[in-house]
Amino acid sequence: xxxxxxxxxxxxxxxFDTDHRALTLSxxxxxxxxxxxxxxxxxxxxxxxxxxxxxxSGEYVIGRRLWDLGLLAPVQAGxxxxxSPFLHDLYGATLATVHLAVRDGTEVLYIDRxxxxxxxxxxxxxxxxxxxxxxxxxxxxxxxGPEEVLTEVLxxxxxxxxxxxxxxxxxxxxxxxVRADGYATTGEEMSLGACSVAxxxxxxxxxxxxxxxxxxxxxxxxxxxxxxxxxxxxxGITRTLTSVEWK
Numbered sequence: 395x396x397x398x399x400x401x402x403x404x405x406x407x408x409x410f411d412t413d414h415r416a417l418t419l420s421x422x423x424x425x426x427x428x429x430x431x432x433x434x435x436x437x438x439x440x441x442x443x444x445x446x447x448x449x450x451s452g453e454y455v456i457g458r459r460l461w462d463l464g465l466l467a468p469v470q471a472g473x474x475x476x477x478s479p480f481l482h483d484l485y486g487a488t489l490a491t492v493h494l495a496v497r498d499g500t501e502v503l504y505i506d507r508x509x510x511x512x513x514x515x516x517x518x519x520x521x522x523x524x525x526x527x528x529x530x531x532x533x534x535x536x537x538x539g540p541e542e543v544l545t546e547v548l549x550x551x552x553x554x555x556x557x558x559x560x561x562x563x564x565x566x567x568x569x570x571x572v573r574a575d576g577y578a579t580t581g582e583e584m585s586l587g588a589c590s591v592a593x594x595x596x597x598x599x600x601x602x603x604x605x606x607x608x609x610x611x612x613x614x615x616x617x618x619x620x621x622x623x624x625x626x627x628x629x630g631i632t633r634t635l636t637s638v639e640w641k
Contacts, residue, residue: 402428403436407445407456412522416453464521473604474506476634477595480627481508484608487623491516491609494595495531497539498523500547502532505604515585516609524584527565528554530592531605533578537569538594538602544569557582577621579613589613593624598636606631 409417409425417425423433437454440446444459477494484492491510495502501523509516518524526532526547536544544566551560559565572578580590592607606628608620 399436402426402432403440406433406436406440407460410456412519416449416451416455418453422454473635477506477604477606477631480630480634481506481606483630484606484623484627485510488608488610488620490514490620493518493531493607493609494604495529495535495607496604497526497535497543500526500543500550502526502529502535502605504531510609514588514609514611516588517585518609525552525554527551528558528580528584529607530578530580530590531607533568533572533580534592534594534605534607535602537572537578554584555582555586557586559583577624579617581613587611591617591620591624593621593628595628596632596635603635604631 405426405428406422409422414421414425419434419437420430422428422437423430426433428436437446441448441454441457444457446454447457448454473496474494481492481494485508489511491508491514493504493507495504495518497503502525504518504520504522504524507518507520518529524532526536536547548562548565551562551565552558553560559568568578577591577593579592582588584590588609589612590607590609591613592605594602595604595606597603606624608624610616610620613620
């Protein structure tokens, strides 16, 4: 059965990812497994609608109209709106990079971020997806997520840096500590020179709906203060979500 026009257009959009943010027409055709002529026609339609934008270099990027639509999704419109003032308060108190993330399958999806003043290497961007086992927010979401997700992640612990935890027993021990302590940490596991600490954010039903994290150069002296600041912000987000009956 031949693919529908809709599925082909979605294949073109799916050709973009965090490592391929700008693509030529030929690259789009190759990555979507479409004939060049078909890709040319569909890319033109997507460009006219606003789903794609064309750079001066001739490469295509995701268009503003898709971003506008994405902001209407409940995870964006509700959670980001509720969390925004608390992220700004947290940033003001720490001047560190703060971010809000949710689970997307077996990855972390970053839905908001404020960049800190310190020159700390941070790889997360709004809309990017990173491995759960190598990030503080990911460990939080693993600790409070479905057991089948934890099992799948434990079976695929890829190494990102020399400090990434790739031993299932060691990660499982950390996950147990997250559940006991209420926060997770990383030490240069996602990028060298960057440490993180994160806490869960609960929704109206007390289920964990997101994770709130901070990235700093070193946690040895500031851990207790950062955990306290994160927990205060997370509690504020929960109160807001509860008051507006966010779903």
